[in-house]
Amino acid sequence: MNEVSASWDDEELLTALRHALDSQSAVPAAFVDAAKHAFAWRTIDAELAELTYDSLTSAEYELSMRAEPASIRALTFTSAYLTIELEIAGESLLGQIVPGQPAAITIELQVGAGATLDADDIGRFSIHPLPAGLFRLRCRTATGIETLTGWITL
Amino acid sequence: MHDDPTVVTLVVRAADGDQAAWDEIVERYAPLVWAICLRHELDRQSIDDIGQSVWLLLVENISRLREPAALPGWLATTTRRECLRAVRARGRLGKESPTPGDEQLADASAEVEQEVIEAELHAALRAAFAELPAGCRELLSMLISDSPPGYASISATLGIPMGSIGPTRARCLAKLRRSRFLAAIVAGQEGNMQVSEAGR
Numbered sequence: 014m015n016e017v018s019a020s021w022d023d024e025e026l027l028t029a030l031r032h033a034l035d036s037q038s039a040v041p042a043a044f045v046d047a048a049k050h051a052f053a054w055r056t057i058d059a060e061l062a063e064l065t066y067d068s069l070t071s072a073e074y075e076l077s078m079r080a081e082p083a084s085i086r087a088l089t090f091t092s093a094y095l096t097i098e099l100e101i102a103g104e105s106l107l108g109q110i111v112p113g114q115p116a117a118i119t120i121e122l123q124v125g126a127g128a129t130l131d132a133d134d135i136g137r138f139s140i141h142p143l144p145a146g147l148f149r150l151r152c153r154t155a156t157g158i159e160t161l162t163g164w165i166t167l
Numbered sequence: 168m169h170d171d172p173t174v175v176t177l178v179v180r181a182a183d184g185d186q187a188a189w190d191e192i193v194e195r196y197a198p199l200v201w202a203i204c205l206r207h208e209l210d211r212q213s214i215d216d217i218g219q220s221v222w223l224l225l226v227e228n229i230s231r232l233r234e235p236a237a238l239p240g241w242l243a244t245t246t247r248r249e250c251l252r253a254v255r256a257r258g259r260l261g262k263e264s265p266t267p268g269d270e271q272l273a274d275a276s277a278e279v280e281q282e283v284i285e286a287e288l289h290a291a292l293r294a295a296f297a298e299l300p301a302g303c304r305e306l307l308s309m310l311i312s313d314s315p316p317g318y319a320s321i322s323a324t325l326g327i328p329m330g331s332i333g334p335t336r337a338r339c340l341a342k343l344r345r346s347r348f349l350a351a352i353v354a355g356q357e358g359n360m361q362v363s364e365a366g367r
Contacts, residue, residue: 023340030343031311033292040201044218048193048200051222052186061227069255070248123219147219164223166216166256 054123062090062097062152062162090150090162097152097162106143106167110136110152119151120144123164143167173294173351178235193222195294196239199286200246207250213257217249239286243279288352295346302327303339310336 021029066089088099096111110116113136120127123146132138132152150162177195180188200221204214224245232241296304302325309321322329343349 021344023337026340026344027307027311029288030292030296030307033289034296034311036198036202036289037293040197044201044215045193045197047215047219048197048222049186049190051219051226052181052189054223055184055226067252069252147216147223163227164220166220 056161060092060094060158060160062092062095062160064163065089065091065096086167088165090160092160094158095152095154095160097150097160099165101143101167104142106140108132108138108140108150110138110154112136114154114156116152116154119153121149121151123147173348174238175235178229178232178238182230182232192238195290196242196286198289199239199242199282202286203243203246203282204250207254209250209253213253217246217253220249221246239283240279243283243286247279291346291348291352292343294348295343298346298348299339299342302335303342306332306335307339307343 066087068085068087086101090097090099098109098111100107108118110132113134114132115134116132116136116138117129118132118138118140119129120140122144127148130138130140144165144167147164147166149164152160152162154160174192177188177192181192197218200218201214204217209217221242225242232238296307299307305325306321309316309324316324318329318332321327321332327335
């Protein structure tokens with residue numbers, strides 16, 4: 014059905030063209046605009062920490078879903094220098110920087126201004142309440158390492 | 168799999184900070200992201216959130232894509248993963264929750280490949296259409312509209328004799344068919360078909 018070939022007759026070509034144009038006009042303008050604006054979040058200053066574990070997408074999840082519906086959401090971000098572990102505990106988001114060390118943690122929100130808080134001497138921090146919508150964490154250690162997590166939705 | 172030079176160029180330019188190239192990528196592939204979200208029966212708010220996540224992930228990763236030509240595949244896979252994540256998160260919150268089953272996950276790759284092929288075809292057709300002369304675009308738009316007007320009405324609107332509508336339509340479609348964008352897709356798809364034949 015999708016093969017384009019020189020053997021397509023005019024009717025088939027017209028139909029394919031109609032589907033192509035329809036599939037574009039079906040997309041709301043706001044959806045496209047938001048996607049274009051996302052480019053403004055390009056960052057080149059901080060080391061990016063990649064999502065290396067997410068309880069929602071892990072294989073264990075399927076099992077835990079069956080055994081215990083209220084499984085705990087946990088995420089791990091890893092960069093060349095740091096690992097940032099996150100876990101939801103009730104209405105708070107608990108974090109741990111590995112290796113443990115003091116750091117300033119900034120919550121960057123897509124909409125509105127975020128807040129900055131301190132991780133304690135062994136790298137623990139707690140964010141309360143849970144950020145709503147998309148956010149990411151910028152972690153600046155006392156030794157000057159700056160790490161940025163990927164975008165997160167809880 | 169497919170070697171569309173334009174996608175590669177767009178990715179390279181966007182990775183270099185070119186907003187216009189980024190906008191072009193979005194115009195081309197937003198329909199792909201949107202279509203995949205629709206298939207997961209999510210509400211509009213969730214779809215907007217997923218779209219946002221997908222494009223932000225691309226912003227973060229665009230300079231690290233190992234194979235820029237594979238961008239559509241990357242977008243389809245990432246969108247699908249984010250959709251499944253949203254479906255599962257909804258389950259975690261105790262709302263109505265069809266947890267994706269094994270069979271659903273199993274045929275993900277075939278489904279994603281199909282979405283990508285269709286999106287590439289549609290993007291190529293739109294690009295080819297955009298390059299047609301204005302007269303051709305007007306005529307073809309009228310012919311494919313939901314309630315196509317009769318030849319008399321087309322003749323009056325476009326100011327061309329009724330007798331030349333048929334030949335003009337054929338000429339415009341021939342131009343569309345010869346477009347360099349479609350040529351790239353045909354070459355890519357023949358490659359794909361051979362691969363899938365061999366895989367059966």
